[in-house]
Amino acid sequence: MIDPVRVRYRVIQFFETLSAPLRRVDVAYAARHLSAPLLTLFKSMSRAEQHHGIAVCKALEVQGAVTPALLTAALLHDVGKTVIRPRLWDRVLVVLAEFFSAGQAARWGRGDPRGWRRGFVVRSQHAVWGAALAERAGADPETVVLIRRHHDPPGDNAILARLQAIDDGWISGYD
Numbered sequence: 244m245i246d247p248v249r250v251r252y253r254v255i256q257f258f259e260t261l262s263a264p265l266r267r268v269d270v271a272y273a274a275r276h277l278s279a280p281l282l283t284l285f286k287s288m289s290r291a292e293q294h295h296g297i298a299v300c301k302a303l304e305v306q307g308a309v310t311p312a313l314l315t316a317a318l319l320h321d322v323g324k325t326v327i328r329p330r331l332w333d334r335v336l337v338v339l340a341e342f343f344s345a346g347q348a349a350r351w352g353r354g355d356p357r358g359w360r361r362g363f364v365v366r367s368q369h370a371v372w373g374a375a376l377a378e379r380a381g382a383d384p385e386t387v388v389l390i391r392r393h394h395d396p397p398g399d400n401a402i403l404a405r406l407q408a409i410d411d412g413w414i415s416g417y418d
Contacts (some may be wrong), residue, residue, distance in 0.1 A: 268293045280380040302409045316389035323373025333362025
């Protein structure tokens with residue numbers, strides 16, 4: 244069954260990505276939450292990912308979140324996409340494949356990030372890549388776990404569930 248809320252979210256996300264290069268990034272906001280090495284990592288992200296990270300972080304703050312690890316992970320959860328930057332058409336292909344056959348999309352995410360599978364591999368591996376980058380830049384262990392697991396089932400991890408709820412339902416308006 245088609246979820247109209249999810250479709251709306253993806254359409255807005257598409258246009259947010261297209262317009263990101265035209266909008267200023269509030270680096271000062273990110274700097275309030277990140278150490279100098281983590282801020283450097285944040286600045287290495289695409290503008291679209293920076294806007295997204297700030298929006299997720301601000302949405303969590305609006306909900307009363309104050310946990311430093313959660314707010315840091317919100318800003319950096321997609322930093323793994325700096326390892327191999329997904330192209331817009333990669334993103335569209337992955338979203339469509341996940342909509343029609345999530346299992347097949349997951350299988351395509353295994354292996355080398357080459358050719359038409361590139362976006363699927365980035366989708367499946369960026370959390371692990373990002374956790375490694377954050378750890379090397381000095382992020383605390385809880386932040387690293389949140390980044391690594393931000394697409395995994397949360398189990399009984401309420402902080403991870405909170406990050407995922409905002410990340411999965413992100414709509415602009417917080418930046």
